[in-house]
Amino acid sequence: MTVDTDIARAALQARQDELEKLSESSADARATVTLDQASVGRLSRMDALQSQAMAQATERQRAAELARIKSALLRMEEDEYGYCIVCGEEIAPKRLEIDPAASHCVKCAK
Numbered sequence: 001m002t003v004d005t006d007i008a009r010a011a012l013q014a015r016q017d018e019l020e021k022l023s024e025s026s027a028d029a030r031a032t033v034t035l036d037q038a039s040v041g042r043l044s045r046m047d048a049l050q051s052q053a054m055a056q057a058t059e060r061q062r063a064a065e066l067a068r069i070k071s072a073l074l075r076m077e078e079d080e081y082g083y084c085i086v087c088g089e090e091i092a093p094k095r096l097e098i099d100p101a102a103s104h105c106v107k108c109a110k
Contacts, residue, residue, distance in 0.1 A: 003082050003093045008100040009073065015100075016069045019062050029055035068101040075103070084108050 030052060075081040082091050084105040091105050102109075 003096045005076055005081055008081070008096060009076055011100045012069050012072055016066060016073075019066050019069075023059060023062055026055055026059065030059055065101070068103070071103060072101040 032052075072081065075083075075085075082093075082096060083089065084091055084107075085103045086108040087105060089105050089107075091102055095102050095106065
């Protein structure tokens with residue numbers, strides 16, 4: 001295989017750390033929206049609910065990407081990194097450079 005797994009591992013771990021930090025910092029935005037009847041704020045309840053929904057959707061995307069990263073790191077440990085999980089063929093090195101967490105060759109990804 002022509003992919004440098006050390007470079008790929010470093011990229012995956014850096015992205016994993018970044019996603020985990022983003023997840024921690026956005027926890028308040030995903031929390032339950034409470035309506036304080038005593039104070040009048042700039043945002044209406046609907047605006048707050050919409051912001052919460054967007055933060056929750058972003059967190060779901062983040063969780064899916066984290067799962068892909070963890071799966072790629074596990075494939076590295078098992079010496080299966082760089083091979084399609086469907087057909088077993090080698091994943092193009094350029095594809096792995098662009099997306100180190102790729103688990104399918106181009107043919108199977110379609």
